[in-house]
Amino acid sequence: MFWTKKVVIGDGERGLVYRNRRFQQILLPGVHRLSVFGGVPQVSVHNVANGAAYAGNDQDSLLEALGTQLGPHFVLANVGAQQVGLLLRNGRIDEVLPPGSRRLYWQGAVATEVQLLPLEDEPRVPTAVLHRLGQLGVLPRVATLSTVPSESVGLLFIDGTLRRALGAGLHAFWNFNGNVSVERVELRARSLDVAGQELLSRDKVTLRVNLAATVQVVDPVLAHRTLSQADEFVYRQLQFGLRQAIATRSLDELLADKAALDGEIASHVRAAIDGHGVQLLGVGIKDVILPGEMKEILNGVVLAEKQAQASVIRRREEANATRSQLNTAKLIEDNPVLMRLKELEALEKVTEKIDKLTVFGGLDGVLKQLVTMK
Incomplete structure (x- = not known):
């Protein structure tokens, strides 16, 4: 008819009727005839499948016009400044709405709702x-x-x-x-290596020292608030403690007692890191490297000491051997039977090295004439 306008709304669609640029009604799926009296109606068709968001530019005007009739057709997501919105379709999260969001979603075959979470x-x-x-x-x-x-x-x-x-x-x-x-x-716990530190001892000897330490963070919040870099801080304190301990000792003292050196360094570091949330579990000198000339001198000193010790031991053993021989001679002089026993032992040693032996004069001649000690 000339005074009506036919509008067809399909399944999964909704129609918004505007007359004279003002919203009038929402059309559900079906065939509709709209009167043209009072102005030709304009129909905006929207896809509402899967709870789609309203794509028009007049969201606020539409909210005001629908008022209490909003619920059957739309879901309003009005997220506050201290809230997060979760858009649920058929009970499943489909979208996250940031704070301050204000959106409209069509109510259709898919159940759509908005869940608000506090920030x-x-x-x-x-x-x-x-x-x-x-x-x-x-x-x-x-x-x-x-x-x-x-x-x-x-x-x-x-x-x-x-x-x-x-x-x-x-x-x-x-x-x-x-x-x-x-x-x-x-x-x-983790290891910190302080390598290649060139230091000067009390007697002006240049050394290169390698140090190893084990540290552990026991209070991470305190360590962050008091230290910018915990490992770097402990590393510097190890350097300072090592330098101080080396400077107060001579080379001989360093080589003689490394354990005391480790204890002094550990005491210095523990005092420095106390109250910073970091714990020193252990520290130890790994290597003490001497210059080439000093190494040769020390090797010569050690060699001379060992040679002197060997000479003393050799003289002591020679004296003990001579003393033992003298005691044996006195026993043999006072005991003829022992003297004869020694003669027989000497004969046994001689005969062991002879393959074939021819005896003249009988066994008595051998015993009396071949083995004779004067």
């Missing part, structure tokens, strides 16, 4: 939401993720301010209302 001072993502957002694939875009391994802690910073320490595990924080970062700190 607290520490904007942690709830554990249940964390896994669902991970399946959705939007987690890296809306949250800061950090995995803290075992035997470590994480230091939580919000807008550059240290808040607290985090335990091992996966942590996620909304990144809408602040810059969130997590710094990992190792709690296990």
